[in-house]
Amino acid sequence: MSNAISLTRVTKQFNGTLAVDDLSLTVPTGSIYGFIGPNGSGKTTTLRMIMHILLPDRGEIEVLGSRDTAAARDRVGYLPEERGLYKKMTIRRLLRYYGRLKGATLANIDASIEDWMRRMELPGLLDRQIETLSKGMSQKVQFISAVVSNPSLLILDEPFSGLDPVNAQVLKDAVLEMRQRGATVVFSTHDMTTAERMCDRIFMIFRGRKVLDGSLESIQDQYGADTVRIRTSTGLAALTDMPEIESVNDFGQMQDVRLQGDPQAFLARLAARTSVYHFEVTRPSLQDIFVRIARP
């Protein structure tokens, strides 16, 4: 399988601060790739370099088979972290403008606009001014602006942030639709559940360096089966003074417990203390792995 994106030893500094440090990464064509990492870890800088908005200080970036990422730009749709729409424009004029800047013809753009407005549940709003739209509507229009030219690669910087569950679901369906059409999708997110459920592969960047890269299973394999999910009659109180517990992620009704020793021995000790309603040996969630890496 060819790669939609290939980064080789890419480094970027801002005023002496390393934003991205010696990063190598390949994104297979047709995959959905999730970028995760704490705020300020280098996700947006990496995405901007892929978009050729920023140039790397060192290293090489290849996008859709071209080293000159500017040449591939027309085939790449981009939704930046900070949404940018002209308030005084109508939706139709804005989408036509953004589509034409991507090199699409007006006929193709208009057909695409009709299709995506229907999918995004925004029918009959084409001649509305942007400033009259709700936040959710604006975000959906921004998404359409990224896909209106039918790109081969779609880069979305935190596409689901700030959306209510209904609009978030509409947008997730739209991302899957793009993959269905053959596009490669890269998106950054702070929502680990979304990353776990949607992404074929996940990449985590921390302090400018790659710390995770692979499928969810392979990442979880790296971190072993040292986690048990429990539900007891006494909740968190049952877990005090147990030296084999390394950390507890408390959800109130349930707890994810990371162990150093044998899970069966832990179950025996726990059952002696309290009534155990649920006990499941599991692999650490992406959330757990993220916290393990990023916690100071």
Added chain:
Amino acid sequence: MHKTLIVAQSEFTTLVKTKAFLISVILMPLVMGGSIMLVRATRDATDSKDRTFALVDHTGVIAEPLKAVAALYNSSTPSAIEGVLARKGPRFIPLEIKPGDRDPDALRLELSNRVRRQELFAFVEVPPEILDPASGATIRYYSDHPSYNALPQWLRATINAVVLNERFRQASVDRALVVRLTKQAPIDERGLFERGSSGGVKAAEEVSVARAIGIPLAALVLMYMTIMTSAPQLLNSVIEEKMSRISEVLVGSITPFELMMGKLMGGAAASTLLSVIYIAGGLIVAQYWGGYATAITPAIVGWFLLFLMLSLCIFGSIFIAIGAACNDLKDSQNMMTPVMLLVMVPVFTAGSVMRAPDGTLATILSLVPTAAPFLMLLRISLQPGPPLWQIVLSLTLMAGTALTVVWAAAKIFRTGLLMQGKSATFAEMFRWVMAK
């Protein structure tokens, strides 16, 4: 280039739909034209109240003839006195006050109080020595309406005429003969003879103030207005895109240089449209008011558009760069101040250039690239115009400056466009320009 044109088209559409542009195109001519019409329609009607003034004649020989002149004037009979036109405004009614033996200051105070009580509009005192030309005596006019000059002007002409008549009478000289003999020979100002298209000699045309001064001045004002309408709009557009985070979307599709050039081209197209509308309007007005449409020659229009394009490259790029370097309108207004001064300098010096268009000051200033669009254009519009080499030199210097400014602005634009937080300083902008 294709994407630059798409940006230019969008920018043009946005610019011509802005309130500033619509006001410039529709409202401003309406307001200006309306004001002129209003002034013309009402100038004779606004001042119609009779002005009664006291006349204290210490000579004893001025009051009577002056009253006769006033009676003629008030009956709207054309006057033979030079400088006194037929009455269109109020009547001027003299009220003679015999000074007698009264204390002069007490009389002046009493008349001043009558003026304050609005029984009189003003009072005039003609001293006894006024008939002696060697005395240096002056006629005194007292009023609490210092800005009203119609009555003093009328008095200056009429009293002087009466005083001169009296002086001639006392010297036993026939004044009518003196006036006839001392009548000045007028100068008829004309252009130069030239050979016409049919081969014959074309007579020199009479010099018209409208042609000689009106057209150059109009060209200067139009250039100033067009630049001041368009360039700040480009700044606003960049700041809006930056503050709304639109810039990042755009530079994901187009290079910053293409984006900036698209904006410049859109701004230039909007300015050209504005200018063409004004020039067309100017042609109609010039033709209607005095048949001067031929004074707006295709050459002047051509030079105007050429200088406009180059000046928009310079000022548009500067304003775009400032927009990219700033994070709010307030900061941008502070940074615009020095640029605005650059634009104002030629406007302030235009008077000197008009007085001596071939002088050293005019020559030097019209070669300065930021002043050339105003002052070289002004010199071209003034007859006989500057030598061709000066025009070519000024265009070359402007073109070089435009290229440099566009290049520097592109570097500032690229760096500043994605910067958030505090606005850049001039020093930082300079560093961005110098960075590789």
